Amino acid sequence: MNAVTETWVEVGALCDIPRQGARVVKTAAGCIAVFRTDADEVFALNDRCPHKGGPLSEGIVHGTSVTCPLHAWVFDLNSGMAQGADVGHVATYPARIEAGRVYLGLRP
Amino acid sequence: MMKKLVVIGAGMASGRMLEHLTGWNVTLFNAEPRGNYNRLMLSPVLSGEKTYEEIITHDADWYAARGIDCRFGEPVVRIDRVNKTVYSNLGGAPYDALVIATGSAPFIIPVPGHQLPGVVTYRDLEDTHAMIAAAKPGSTAVVIGGGLLGLEAAAGMAARGAEVTVIHLMGHLMERQLDPSAGYLLQKDLERRGIRIHCKGATKAILGKDRVEAVLLEDGTVYPADLVCMAVGIRPETRIATDAHLEVERGIVVDAQMRSSDPAIFALGECVQFDKQLFGLVAPLYDQAKVLAAVLNGEEAAFAPVQTATKLKVTGVDLFSAGDFAEGPGREDIVFRDPGRGVYKRLILEGDRLLGAVLYGDTADGSWFFDLIKQGTDITDLRETMIFGPGFGGAKADPLAAVAALPPEAEICGCNGVCKGTIVQAVTGGAHTLDAVRALTKASASCGTCTGLVEKVMAVTLGGAFTANANPPMCKCTDHTHEEVRRLIKAQVLQSIPAVMQELGWKSHGGCASCRPALNYYLLADWPLDYCDDRQSRFVNERNHANIQKDGTYSVVPRMWGGVTTPDELRAIADAADRYNVPMVKVTGGQRIDLLGVKKEDLPAIWSDLNAAGMVSGHAYSKGLRTVKTCVGSAFCRFGTQDSTGLGIKLEKLLWGSWTPAKVKLGVSGCPRNCAEATCKDIGVICVDSGYQISVAGAAGLEVKETELLISVPTEDEAMEVIAAFTQLYRENSRYLHRIYKWVAKVGLDWCKDQMEDLENRRALYDRFMLSQSVYQKDPWAELAQRPEDWAPLKTLALEAAE
Numbered sequence: 060m061n062a063v064t065e066t067w068v069e070v071g072a073l074c075d076i077p078r079q080g081a082r083v084v085k086t087a088a089g090c091i092a093v094f095r096t097d098a099d100e101v102f103a104l105n106d107r108c109p110h111k112g113g114p115l116s117e118g119i120v121h122g123t124s125v126t127c128p129l130h131a132w133v134f135d136l137n138s139g140m141a142q143g144a145d146v147g148h149v150a151t152y153p154a155r156i157e158a159g160r161v162y163l164g165l166r167p
Numbered sequence: 168m169m170k171k172l173v174v175i176g177a178g179m180a181s182g183r184m185l186e187h188l189t190g191w192n193v194t195l196f197n198a199e200p201r202g203n204y205n206r207l208m209l210s211p212v213l214s215g216e217k218t219y220e221e222i223i224t225h226d227a228d229w230y231a232a233r234g235i236d237c238r239f240g241e242p243v244v245r246i247d248r249v250n251k252t253v254y255s256n257l258g259g260a261p262y263d264a265l266v267i268a269t270g271s272a273p274f275i276i277p278v279p280g281h282q283l284p285g286v287v288t289y290r291d292l293e294d295t296h297a298m299i300a301a302a303k304p305g306s307t308a309v310v311i312g313g314g315l316l317g318l319e320a321a322a323g324m325a326a327r328g329a330e331v332t333v334i335h336l337m338g339h340l341m342e343r344q345l346d347p348s349a350g351y352l353l354q355k356d357l358e359r360r361g362i363r364i365h366c367k368g369a370t371k372a373i374l375g376k377d378r379v380e381a382v383l384l385e386d387g388t389v390y391p392a393d394l395v396c397m398a399v400g401i402r403p404e405t406r407i408a409t410d411a412h413l414e415v416e417r418g419i420v421v422d423a424q425m426r427s428s429d430p431a432i433f434a435l436g437e438c439v440q441f442d443k444q445l446f447g448l449v450a451p452l453y454d455q456a457k458v459l460a461a462v463l464n465g466e467e468a469a470f471a472p473v474q475t476a477t478k479l480k481v482t483g484v485d486l487f488s489a490g491d492f493a494e495g496p497g498r499e500d501i502v503f504r505d506p507g508r509g510v511y512k513r514l515i516l517e518g519d520r521l522l523g524a525v526l527y528g529d530t531a532d533g534s535w536f537f538d539l540i541k542q543g544t545d546i547t548d549l550r551e552t553m554i555f556g557p558g559f560g561g562a563k564a565d566p567l568a569a570v571a572a573l574p575p576e577a578e579i580c581g582c583n584g585v586c587k588g589t590i591v592q593a594v595t596g597g598a599h600t601l602d603a604v605r606a607l608t609k610a611s612a613s614c615g616t617c618t619g620l621v622e623k624v625m626a627v628t629l630g631g632a633f634t635a636n637a638n639p640p641m642c643k644c645t646d647h648t649h650e651e652v653r654r655l656i657k658a659q660v661l662q663s664i665p666a667v668m669q670e671l672g673w674k675s676h677g678g679c680a681s682c683r684p685a686l687n688y689y690l691l692a693d694w695p696l697d698y699c700d701d702r703q704s705r706f707v708n709e710r711n712h713a714n715i716q717k718d719g720t721y722s723v724v725p726r727m728w729g730g731v732t733t734p735d736e737l738r739a740i741a742d743a744a745d746r747y748n749v750p751m752v753k754v755t756g757g758q759r760i761d762l763l764g765v766k767k768e769d770l771p772a773i774w775s776d777l778n779a780a781g782m783v784s785g786h787a788y789s790k791g792l793r794t795v796k797t798c799v800g801s802a803f804c805r806f807g808t809q810d811s812t813g814l815g816i817k818l819e820k821l822l823w824g825s826w827t828p829a830k831v832k833l834g835v836s837g838c839p840r841n842c843a844e845a846t847c848k849d850i851g852v853i854c855v856d857s858g859y860q861i862s863v864a865g866a867a868g869l870e871v872k873e874t875e876l877l878i879s880v881p882t883e884d885e886a887m888e889v890i891a892a893f894t895q896l897y898r899e900n901s902r903y904l905h906r907i908y909k910w911v912a913k914v915g916l917d918w919c920k921d922q923m924e925d926l927e928n929r930r931a932l933y934d935r936f937m938l939s940q941s942v943y944q945k946d947p948w949a950e951l952a953q954r955p956e957d958w959a960p961l962k963t964l965a966l967e968a969a970e
Contacts, residue, residue: 070962079677079703082961093961097677114719117707119680126680128707128715133680165964 065153065164073099073159081116081125084163091152092116093161094136096123102136103154103163109147172463173253173260175243175407176268177203180436180452182225184266185235187460193235194260196253199291200240202230207449209295213323219292236260246411248429264431264463267408267419271401271437271447276311280373286395289320294396301394304328309382309392311370313340317398318357322484324396325362332390333357334368334382336399344488348504349511349527356484356509365390403438403445418445423469425459435459444472473541487533490523490540491515498522503554508655512554519547532556555620570623579620585610587624594628598915601625602650606914642682644668644675649902653689662690662697664704684709685903688790691826692898695939708788712947713770716763721770723762724787725777726823729797729815729835730758739780747773757794757832759785771955774948783823783946790904791826792833792894795819796844800837800854809854811837814883818852821887822894824944825936828901828910831894846874849907850890855879859886863893863919864911872908875916878923889923892932896922898939899932 076082076095083106084091090106092115100123106116113129123136133142139149153164172191174181182203185193195202208222230237241255252261273288275281287297302308302324310321313335325331333340339350340357354364369385373395381391403418414420414428418440425433425441436452437445446452451472461468492515503512510528514521514536520543524536535557539546546553575588585608593607601622605611611618640646647655652671661667664686668678678686687704708714713721725740740760744752750764765773774784786793795818798804800811815835822831834845835852845851847867851874853860858881862874877893880886896919901910911919923929951957 068964070964075961077703085960085963087964090960111717112719114715117711117715119683119706120703121678121680121683122676124679129717131680 065166067155067162068165069160069162071161073101073156073161076101076161079120081118081120083114083116086165090114090116091163092125093154093163094120094125096120096136099156101154101156101161103152104134104136104139105150107149108132108134109141109149110145115149170263171261172264172266173262174266174268175253176270176436176438177201177225177237177239178268178270178436179203179206179224179449180270180456181266181268183453183456184268184435184460185225185233187457187464189464191264191463193233194238194262195230195235196238196241196243196255196260198240198242199293201292202226202237202239204292206291209289209292210319210323212292213295213298213320214326215299215323243407246407246432248411248432251431262431264433266459267427267432267434267438268436269404269407269438272404273397274400274402275397276370276399278370278372280375280379281397283373283375283379284377285375285379285393286373286397289316289396289398290401298324298394298396299327302327302329302331306330306393307391308332308394308396309334309390310396310398311382312398312400313337313364313366314343314398314400315341317396318353320396320398321362322357322360324394325360329394330361330363332363332365332382332392334365334370334384334390336367336369338366340364340366341488344525345486345527346492346513346525348502348513349486349488349525352509352511352527353484353486363390401437401447403440405438408434408438416440423458423471424462425455425470426462433459433462441470441472446472485526485528485530487526487530488524489533489537490521492523492525501550501554508658514554516546516550519545521546521553570620571627579610579624590621590624591628594625599625599629600913602913603915605650606918641685642679644673644678644682645671646674647671649685652686653693653900653902656689656693662694664690664701678704680706688826688828688903691943692939695942709790711767711770712774712784712786712788712951713765714788718764720764720766722787723765723770723773723777724755724759724785725782726785726819727759727782728819729795729812731797731812731816732760736780736782739777739782743773743776746776755787755794757787758796759787759794761787768955768959771952771958775952778946778949778952784948786823789826790829791824792819792822792831795822795833795835796848797835798837798842800835804837806840807837807854808856809837809859809883811835811843811852811854814852814854814859814886815843817883817887818890821891821940824946825894825898825940826943827894827898828903829906831897831907833890847871848874850874850893852886852890857881859883861886861889861893864908864916866906866908870908875911877916877920888929888933891936892929893919893923895932895936895939898936 070084076093078095079097081092081094084093091103092106094102104115106114108115108127110132111129113127115125115127117128118125124133125136126133132145134149135142139151141147155162169192173194175196177195177197203225205222205224208217211217212219238255241257243253243255245254252259273290287294306329308324308329308331310317310333313333321331321333339347340353341350358364370382371385372383373379374381374383379392379395381389382395383389405415405419408419409415419427419434419438421427421434421439421441425435427434435455437447455470458468458470497517499516501514508528513525515523521539526533573587577587579585579587579590589608590604590610593604598604598607611621641649641652655671659670661670667686683704684706687701690698691700702710713723715721744762747765747769749762753761755761795815797812797815801807801809802812818833831849833850834843834848836843836845837854839853845853847865851862851865858879860876860879862876865874866872878889880889897907897910
């Protein structure tokens with residue numbers, strides 16, 4: 060049981076996530092924010108800003124970035140890295156779309 | 168016995184000539200079955216902006232009053248020079264002098280299919296009517312030729328609903344009048360109106376069986392067409408003169424007295440050639456007409472062609488060109504571009520003379536440039552600043568020195584007629600930013616072309632204290648300021664966030680968390696009926712219609728009109744607090760009750776419960792109307808002068824649901840003791856015996872500031888109208904996130920007072936506010952509670968992970 064590959068888990072339909080928005084997937088390890096960009100790409104990040112724990116899923120999505128709703132830290136959705144002068148990192152998860160459904164790559 | 172004059176052709180030139188003529192017995196032949204009308208105005212007739220009757224220049228009464236024998240619908244077929252007689256299809260007419268004013272004929276490209284029914288030119292009323300008949304919504308039309316006439320035909324048919332394609336042989340539109348840059352802007356403008364433009368397109372054939380069906384280009388492209396308009400050019404109509412063996416080259420050759428090679432025969436208008444030149448624009452034709460009339464009247468006169476200027480008569484397209492703008496050795500350009508506003512200006516100079524001007528998007532200075540070209544003015548002293556227009560006057564090399572030298576009455580802002588002295592006065596009076604000067608004087612507040620000039624006046628007045636760009640850009644995504652973006656949204660009719668970003672050259676993809684909410688607000692405020700609110704461009708609180716707390720829970724505040732509640736409402740609030748385990752219930756400073764610590768997924772249910780008890784969202788989270796705080800007023804208080812509680816409730820019911828640049832809080836106090844603390848609100852009302860004192864621009868947050876009196880009114884109805892109108896003034900003019908006190912500091916309270924005292928303007932503001940309310944005054948809770956699934960997690964994987 061030392062498998063390190065992730066399992067793809069279906070979490071819902073792409074159309075249930077607003078464009079330039081996000082929805083939350085609850086897991087035992089905490090909430091994951093699943094973002095959808097205006098170009099219909101999906102990204103999954105921990106729904107917790109490393110600064111003060113703000114819910115990133117409630118931030119404004121612009122391009123492939125999100126701005127935390129509490130104190131306006133900006134994170135790159137690809138890498139989870141904080142942008143600009145702020146220093147911090149949010150865990151990311153693989154995400155893909157297949158036949159209109161969204162799948163997250165989660166480690167069991 | 169008066170001498171006989173015969174005129175062939177009732178066009179604009181001969182009409183003008185007849186106006187100036189005396190002492191002749193005139194016979195006027197015209198092939199068209201009508202008299203003189205303003206051919207230049209056929210385009211407005213085509214687009215539906217004018218009727219034929221409106222463009223008639225000389226009617227039957229006019230001819231009758233001058234005893235002119237009109238032979239309309241009678242084409243002249245022959246001139247007998249020996250017997251001095253002209254013959255029409257119906258009969259002859261002798262002459263002592265003859266004027267040929269046959270104008271021009273449209274050039275037809277002899278491609279296969281050019282004789283099919285449905286192929287028209289654009290020359291006279293018949294052509295215009297054919298296009299009007301064809302240009303029905305859903306029909307297709309192809310215009311061959313992207314010159315002045317072709318584009319007017321295209322725009323006219325597009326305005327009537329046809330789907331129009333313009334095929335142009337050259338690389339850019341109107342290449343005789345415009346350089347490539349201006350041609351490009353014109354193309355973009357026309358494309359925005361839904362007209363397809365195909366440049367470098369050579370027509371190969373016009374296709375169709377019984378009538379025209381499509382146009383085939385050399386490159387193989389096929390455009391369907393119910394109608395084809397050929398507008399590729401005109402040539403002088405000289406057949407009758409050629410047949411009479413007059414000297415004809417490209418046109419009928421005339422001397423400066425408009426006399427042809429036969430001393431008894433004159434020619435006038437587009438059919439003539441003088442000094443190797445042909446003439447197509449109206450100004451030189453009118454000059455010819457006056458010269459010829461004088462010659463026929465026995466006076467001295469000579470025609471000397473002058474430069475001409477062109478304006479395109481397509482509503483909403485602002486284009487001007489004059490003089491010679493070809494490049495050449497020894498010629499220099501001065502170019503000004505403002506892509507954001509679609510403004511392009513190019514001046515062509517040779518030595519110390521201005522040779523040509525091409526203006527696009529802002530043609531206000533066209534006539535001034537045209538004058539400099541015509542007069543051959545020595546522009547050495549103007550050169551540095553002339554592209555900014557005549558406002559600079561006799562400018563010297565140092566633009567600041569030039570501005571300093573301007574007299575106080577020199578006009579700086581042409582749009583609003585603001586002179587230098589007014590700006591200097593505003594600056595010395597404390598307006599130290601461009602915004603403030605704009606607000607106080609209106610200088611540079613319309614087209615904005617004089618912005619640089621206004622800034623220079625400010626720099627001269629303030630000395631070193633002024634930095635030109637004291638007004639920073641909106642955010643890092645753009646170089647435009649908030650004010651510029653607001654203005655451009657209106658000016659360019661931008662109605663979506665992507666349109667704004669595209670047209671104003673946003674530097675980021677999708678903006679940022681700073682500009683997106685601002686743009687969303689500007690668009691919904693400026694286009695209440697056309698723009699669709701973008702939830703994803705709103706901050707979390709407005710998107711979720713609840714205030715997010717630091718732990719990610721939300722607070723819920725139902726509206727309590729004027730701070731008045733009922734036992735039933737209180738019971739419903741208490742029940743909701745119990746049902747959803749609300750950790751804290753608190754009375755707010757705005758006289759209502761806050762339920763703090765509600766989980767996101769519970770929001771739809773708690774809203775639904777509160778809705779059921781008759782309560783709606785209190786918008787405690789919005790850049791919009793928050794609360795109207797009241798005292799008990801004359802209903803209970805022994806000092807109260809008016810029903811302040813009642814007025815507060817009415818105001819809250821009037822204003823609720825409106826989005827504003829930043830939050831708006833009101834207070835209504837029933838007497839000057841001011842128990843509702845109205846004098847530190849955004850808008851405060853103090854009731855007095857004689858009515859209502861409305862004061863504005865208070866603050867009681869980071870800054871503390873007392874309100875200032877805006878206006879006093881005697882009745883409740885007027886108070887409500889003023890407050891709604893003032894709110895609309897704020898909605899339309901402030902930058903996003905500026906509270907009323909900040910905005911008033913910029914625009915000046917006096918300006919606000921003027922706006923409120925002008926009753927017509929006040930009413931118009933009120934009406935615009937109510938129009939917006941017709942869209943936005945609705946309870947978001949009721950709407951959002953319908954979709955509880957949107958508020959729940961997309962999926963809960965806790966169980967699966969545990970397995």
